[in-house]
Amino acid sequence: MKQSESVVESKARELEVLSQAVIGTDTSGQVVYWSQAAEKLYGWSAHEAVGRSITDLTPSQQSRDEARRIMDALRNGRHWTGEFAVQRKDGSMFLAHVVDAPVYDERGDLVGIVGLSSDVSPVVQLQRLARDLSAALTPNAVARAALAALMDVTGASAGSVMTLDDTHQCLETVHTVGYEKEVTDRFHTIPVTSSSPIAVAAQGREPLFVTSAREWAERFPTMSAYTDPRTQAWIALPLEAGGNLVGAVGLSVRICRTFEPEERELVIAMARHAAVALERADLYRREQHARREAELARARAEDANRAKSAFLANMSHELRTPLGAIIGYHDLIAAEMLGPLTAEQRDHLQRLRNNATHLMSVIDELLTFSRLGASREAVHPQTVKLSALAAAVSDVVAPLARAKALEFSVSLPSHDVELRTDLQKLKQITINLAANAVKYTERGYVRVNCSVQSGMLRVIVSDSGIGIAPEHLESVFEAFWQVPTMAGRAGGTGLGLSVSRSLAQLLGGTIRVTSEVGKGSVFALEVPTSPQS
Numbered sequence: 001m002k003q004s005e006s007v008v009e010s011k012a013r014e015l016e017v018l019s020q021a022v023i024g025t026d027t028s029g030q031v032v033y034w035s036q037a038a039e040k041l042y043g044w045s046a047h048e049a050v051g052r053s054i055t056d057l058t059p060s061q062q063s064r065d066e067a068r069r070i071m072d073a074l075r076n077g078r079h080w081t082g083e084f085a086v087q088r089k090d091g092s093m094f095l096a097h098v099v100d101a102p103v104y105d106e107r108g109d110l111v112g113i114v115g116l117s118s119d120v121s122p123v124v125q126l127q128r129l130a131r132d133l134s135a136a137l138t139p140n141a142v143a144r145a146a147l148a149a150l151m152d153v154t155g156a157s158a159g160s161v162m163t164l165d166d167t168h169q170c171l172e173t174v175h176t177v178g179y180e181k182e183v184t185d186r187f188h189t190i191p192v193t194s195s196s197p198i199a200v201a202a203q204g205r206e207p208l209f210v211t212s213a214r215e216w217a218e219r220f221p222t223m224s225a226y227t228d229p230r231t232q233a234w235i236a237l238p239l240e241a242g243g244n245l246v247g248a249v250g251l252s253v254r255i256c257r258t259f260e261p262e263e264r265e266l267v268i269a270m271a272r273h274a275a276v277a278l279e280r281a282d283l284y285r286r287e288q289h290a291r292r293e294a295e296l297a298r299a300r301a302e303d304a305n306r307a308k309s310a311f312l313a314n315m316s317h318e319l320r321t322p323l324g325a326i327i328g329y330h331d332l333i334a335a336e337m338l339g340p341l342t343a344e345q346r347d348h349l350q351r352l353r354n355n356a357t358h359l360m361s362v363i364d365e366l367l368t369f370s371r372l373g374a375s376r377e378a379v380h381p382q383t384v385k386l387s388a389l390a391a392a393v394s395d396v397v398a399p400l401a402r403a404k405a406l407e408f409s410v411s412l413p414s415h416d417v418e419l420r421t422d423l424q425k426l427k428q429i430t431i432n433l434a435a436n437a438v439k440y441t442e443r444g445y446v447r448v449n450c451s452v453q454s455g456m457l458r459v460i461v462s463d464s465g466i467g468i469a470p471e472h473l474e475s476v477f478e479a480f481w482q483v484p485t486m487a488g489r490a491g492g493t494g495l496g497l498s499v500s501r502s503l504a505q506l507l508g509g510t511i512r513v514t515s516e517v518g519k520g521s522v523f524a525l526e527v528p529t530s531p532q533s
Contacts, residue, residue, distance in 0.1 A: 008112035009033045011103050020116045024103075027075075027112055029054045041119060043089030058096075059087045074102045074113055083120060095121045122266040125153060129270055133277035139163060142281045143175035146274035147249070150267060151177065154235060154259075156251040158228070160184075162198060163239075163247035163278060171199060171247060178252070183226050195222055201236035202248040207268055208236040209259045233257040237267060239275035246275045246282075320363050327356050365495045368428070368503070379422045379506055381531050386417040386450055386457070392427045393448060397434040406438060407445035417452045420530035425503045426457075429511075432496040433461040433523045441465030444520070452529060456509075459525040468515035476513065477501045500525075508532050 012024035012033040021041040024033030034049040042049075044057050070080050079101050086096040100115040132145040143161035151159050158178025162171040173188045190196055192203055197220055201208045210216050211233050217224060233253040239246040249271055330353050332338060334346070341349070390410045401408035419426075430448065437446040444464025451458050468476060479498040501511045509527030 007105050008103050008114065012114045015114065015116065018116065020118045023054065023115045023117065025054050025113050025115075027110060031057065032112065033114075038117075041088075041117065042086075060084050060096075070100065074100055075110055077102055077110075086117075094119045095124050119262075122262065122269075125149065125266065126269060126273065129273055133273060136277060137281060137284055139174050139278055139281045139285065142274065142277045146270065146277070147175055147177060150235075150237075150249060150251060150270055150274075153263070153267060153270070154251055155253055155255060155257070156235070157231070157254045159249065159251040160187075160198070161239075161247065161249050161274070161278075162190075162202075163282070164192070164202075164245060165189075168192070168245075171202060174247070180228075186226060195220065197223070197234060197236040198248045198250040201238050201250075202245060205238050205240060205245065207238065207264065207271070208234075209264060210234040211258050212256070228252065228254075230254045233259070235259070235267065237271040239271055239278060241272075241275040241279040244279070246278050249274070320360070323356060323360055323363065327353070327360070330356065364428070365432075365499055368499050379425070379531070381420050381422055384419050384421070384423045386412060386419060386452070388423065389419075389426055389430060390448075390450060393430050393434055396431050397438060397446070397448075400435060400438045401446055404438065404442070406441055406443075408438075408447075409445075410448040410450070412450050413452060417457075417529070419457060421457075421507060421527065425507060426527065429500045429503050429525060430459055430461070432500045433459070433511075433525065436496055437461055437463035437465060437521070437523070441520070455529055456526050457529050460522060461525070462520065462522045464520040467517040467519055468513070468521055469517055473513055473515060477511070 008024040008026065009032055012022050012035070015022045016035055019037060021038035022033070022035040023031060023038050025031050031049050031052055031054055034044070034046040036046075038049070039045050042058060049057055070082075073080050079099065081097075081099045083095055083097050085093050087093055096117045097120040098115055098117045100113050102110055103112045103114055105111045129145065129149040132149070133142055136142040136145050143163075147159050147161050150156065156178075158176075160176035160179065161174045163174050164170070165172050170189050170191055173184065176184050187196065190199055192199055197208055197210070210219065213232060216227065216231075216234060231252045231254055233256065235249075235251040235253070237249045237251075239248055330349060333341070334349050334353070390412055394408075394410050398408050434446060434448050441463045442465070446461070446463045449460040449462075451460075477497050479495055497511075504511050504525055504527060507527045508531070509525065511526075512524045513521060514524075515521035
C-alpha cells in the first residue's frame with residue numbers, strides 16, 4: 001500500500017465510530033477505504049469497492065462540471081457539503097447527504113479525500129409529506145396525500161385510509177386506491193373489533209408488517225377470499241394523535257419485502273404525521289359545520305325577527321287607526337259638541353281618555369321597537385329648548401304620580417338650554433324612564449333632574465321604589481323583560497327600557513342604572529346636545 005493511501009485509510013478509520021458511511025479515496029478518486037456502513041448504504045462490499053473509482057460505485061445525477069468544482073474546492077483545502085441523488089448497487093436511488101474533507105500528508109501535500117455520507121431520503125420524504133399535509137384541509141385531502149406518500153415509499157400497489165366513526169366503534173374508509181370494487185364495498189366500514197389486519201392494528205395500537213403470503217394465510221385465514229394472489233407483503237398502521245386513535249392505514253405490496261428497520265421507522269413516522277393532520281382536518285371540518293349551522297341559525301333568527309317586526313308594525317298600525325278615532329270622538333264629546341255633560345259623564349270620559357292614551361303609548365312602543373328591529377328608525381334633529389322637554393315630561397308623568405300620591409319634580413338649569421336633537425325620541429326616552437319609575441314606586445318620590453355639561457345632556461331619573469336586584473341590572477334593558485316579582489301586575493309590554501336604551505344609542509348616547517333593592521333606582525340618560533359628526 002502506498003504511503004498516501006495509508007494516510008487516507010488511517011484518517012477514514014478514525015471516523016469508523018460514526019454511524020454514517022465512511023469512504024476514503026486517493027486524489028484520482030480511487031477507493032482506498034470502504035466502511036461497513038458504506039457497504040450497507042450503497043450495497044457494494046469493501047472487497048468489491050476498494051480499488052475502483054468512486055464515480056463507478058456511486059453514480060449520481062451530478063454534472064461533470066459540478067463534480068470538477070467539488071474537487072477543485074477540496075484540492076484548495078476547503079470542505080464540501082451537499083446533497084444529491086445517488087444510485088445503489090441494485091439500481092435504486094436515494095438522496096445522499098455528503099461531507100467531504102481533504103487529507104494531507106506530513107509535508108502538507110493533498111493525498112486523498114475522506115467522505116461521510118448518509119441517506120436523508122426519509123427526512124426529505126417526511127418534509128415533503130408534512131408540506132402536502134399542511135396544505136390539506138379536509139380528511140379526504142389528508143388521506144390522499146398520506147396514502148400517495150406511503151405507497152411511494154413502500155412500493156405498495158394498493159392501500160386505504162380509514163378513520164374512526166363518531167361512535168368510535170367502526171372504521172370508515174376515507175380514501176382507497178388499487179383495490180377491486182368488491183373489496184372496497186365489502187370493507188368500506190368495519191368494526192374495530194373485527195379480525196381484518198387494519199382493525200387488528202387499530203385495536204392493538206401496533207404497526208403490522210406481513211412479509212410473505214404464507215404468514216398472511218396463517219394469520220388472516222378469513223381474508224383469503226378477498227386477497228389479490230399477486231400480493232406478497234402487507235402493512236397495517238394505526239393512526240394515533242396525542243394518544244387518541246384516529247384511524248388506520250392498510251397497504252398491499254406485490255413484491256417480496258422484508259421491510260428493514262429504517263423503512264419501518266419511516267412509514268410509522270409518516271403515519272404519525274398523517275394522524276395529526278387527520279385530527280386537524282376533522283376539527284376544521286367540525287368547525288366549518290358549526291359555523292355553517294350558526295350562520296343558518298342566525299339567518300333563521302333574522303328572518304324570524306324581520307317577520308316579527310313586520311307583524312308588530314302591521315298590527316300596531318291596525319290598532320292605532322281605530323284608537324285614534326276613539327280619542328277623536330272623546331275630544332268631540334268632552335268639548336260638549338254633542339251636548340252638555342254631567343260631572344259623572346266627565347269622570348267616565350276622563351277614564352276613557354286615560355286608558356286610550358295608555359294604549360296609544362303601548363302601540364307607539366311596539367311601533368318603535370319594530371322600526372328599531374328593522375333598522376328603519378331615523379334621527380330627525382331640530383332646535384328645541386330644554387324647557388320644552390321638561391314641560392312634555394311633566395304633562396304626562398305628573399298626573400300619574402298624583403294618582404299614587406307621589407312627590408314628583410322636574411328640575412332644570414338656572415338658564416334655559418338650547419338643544420339640537422330629535423325631540424320626539426328624547427321625550428319618549430325621558431317619559432319612559434319617569435313613567436317606569438312611577439309604576440314601580442308605591443311611596444315617596446320620583447325626581448327628574450336635567451343638566452348640561454361638556455356638550456352632553458344628562459337626565460337623572462331617581463325614585464324611592466322597589467329597586468332592582470344586582471343580577472337584574474342589565475336584564476331590565478332586554479326586550480319583554482319585567483321584574484320577576486311584578487310580572488303580570490305592573491302592566492306594560494316590557495319594551496319601555498329596551499326601546500329607551502336603543503333610542504339613546506341612536507342619538508349617540510346611553511342609559512346606565514344603579515339600584516338597591518327596597519331603596520329605589522337611579523337611571524342616568526346621557527346624549528349629545530347636538531349631533532356628532
